[in-house]
Amino acid sequence: MDYKKLDKTTVVEYILNIKKIITYFGSDDLIADEIGDGNLNYVYRVSSAQDPQKSLIVKQAVPYLRCVGEEFSLTRERMTYEIRALQKFYSIFPNFIPNIYHASEEMSLVVMEYLDSHIIMRKGLIEKIKYKNFSNHISAYMAATLYYTSSLYLSSAQKRELVERFNGNRELCKLTEDLVFSFPFMDHETNDNENVENNPDAQKLFSDMEFKEKVLELKYKFMTQSDALLHGDLHTGSIMINENETYIIDPEFAFVGPFGFDVGALLANLVNNYIHHSVVTKDEDYKSWLLATIKDVLEKFSEKFLSFWSESKESALLVDGYLDEVSLKKYKERFVKNILRDSVGFAGCKMARRVYGVAGVEEIRGIEDEALRAEAERMALKIAREFVIKYDKIESIDEILEIMKNAG
Numbered sequence: 001m002d003y004k005k006l007d008k009t010t011v012v013e014y015i016l017n018i019k020k021i022i023t024y025f026g027s028d029d030l031i032a033d034e035i036g037d038g039n040l041n042y043v044y045r046v047s048s049a050q051d052p053q054k055s056l057i058v059k060q061a062v063p064y065l066r067c068v069g070e071e072f073s074l075t076r077e078r079m080t081y082e083i084r085a086l087q088k089f090y091s092i093f094p095n096f097i098p099n100i101y102h103a104s105e106e107m108s109l110v111v112m113e114y115l116d117s118h119i120i121m122r123k124g125l126i127e128k129i130k131y132k133n134f135s136n137h138i139s140a141y142m143a144a145t146l147y148y149t150s151s152l153y154l155s156s157a158q159k160r161e162l163v164e165r166f167n168g169n170r171e172l173c174k175l176t177e178d179l180v181f182s183f184p185f186m187d188h189e190t191n192d193n194e195n196v197e198n199n200p201d202a203q204k205l206f207s208d209m210e211f212k213e214k215v216l217e218l219k220y221k222f223m224t225q226s227d228a229l230l231h232g233d234l235h236t237g238s239i240m241i242n243e244n245e246t247y248i249i250d251p252e253f254a255f256v257g258p259f260g261f262d263v264g265a266l267l268a269n270l271v272n273n274y275i276h277h278s279v280v281t282k283d284e285d286y287k288s289w290l291l292a293t294i295k296d297v298l299e300k301f302s303e304k305f306l307s308f309w310s311e312s313k314e315s316a317l318l319v320d321g322y323l324d325e326v327s328l329k330k331y332k333e334r335f336v337k338n339i340l341r342d343s344v345g346f347a348g349c350k351m352a353r354r355v356y357g358v359a360g361v362e363e364i365r366g367i368e369d370e371a372l373r374a375e376a377e378r379m380a381l382k383i384a385r386e387f388v389i390k391y392d393k394i395e396s397i398d399e400i401l402e403i404m405k406n407a408g
Ligand code: ADP
Pocket: 035, 036, 037, 038, 039, 040, 041, 042, 043, 057, 059, 098, 112, 113, 114, 115, 116, 120, 237, 238, 249, 250, 252
């Protein structure tokens, strides 16, 4: 079938042509709504007219960037990588990925399970919901997806095949190179220029060469380090959650990149939420929960990554018997510490990009009171700067928390 951008009517016609889906609905009386709230794509909820509980999601990429419009063209190939990543991550950890019912590279769409009792985590965190299972779930997800797609587990040939399978996602990698590591730290037309103009904090950031040099160091890692298959956009808007379950959606930025990038994205977004509650709600109890959650996520990530690693003796990297046990243990511990260090650096870039860059986050850009918003921006830049300057010397998770606590 040739590509056609769907709408609320044609998405139903499309779905009615997929036999197994009709069986699921048990009726051809379907209705659709467009519920997308992301920057790039269209997302439809298709439901049975009789029983709205019976729903599924159709996500389609369009050949442009939705949040800017047709003048910002972007090929729909990103959906090919989203489909591949959903399938790969599902094969590693099915509990954390929605069921996929149908995928079409020609139509650049995927049909998946509708997560009916889950909400976007960013919204839950703004509402001060405490998710007791989150740190367990997300640490397991990140440790497993990173470890099992890396040269620490795969053979040399398998790893190279994986790189080839995702290497073509160049447009979205370039978007990250520009929008996370470059444009938000210089005068650029894509920035939130209403805020940049006559703003001494923005001018200070743009002329902060110590910070910007370190950002370049991290950008270079992003562009050249092929450690593991990343989600590539693991912010709290890519997590759907309820009290018991955690799902990861929207891996269209997937590529084989540095270990620390997904962990850093998550860290940045939890810190942005901490900033929101420091400035807006001033809720000390919730802030403590966020600090404890960050610590738990990073500790559990390290433990689980090391535990997966202890299960295999041979891989592209390691030949059994190459190091004695004591040296191997030290090597692995240093390895994981370096992942955490890079995560802190990437988190700093990811936080700072949200201040003046094209895509803000609700926790900060959504603050209506101008003085409070400026306070949140200053706090974000302060933490982000320390993360970026100090990332390669961080010795413990507590140091990360200290940087946060001292900023507000
Ligand atoms: P984009 O790539 O445009 O950011 P997303 O995949 O993040 O698109 O989806 C946009 C929104 O659609 C999400 O924020 C969420 O509200 C909704 N959504 C996406 N997938 C599902 C799903 N499987 N179940 C329920 N809602 C979903």
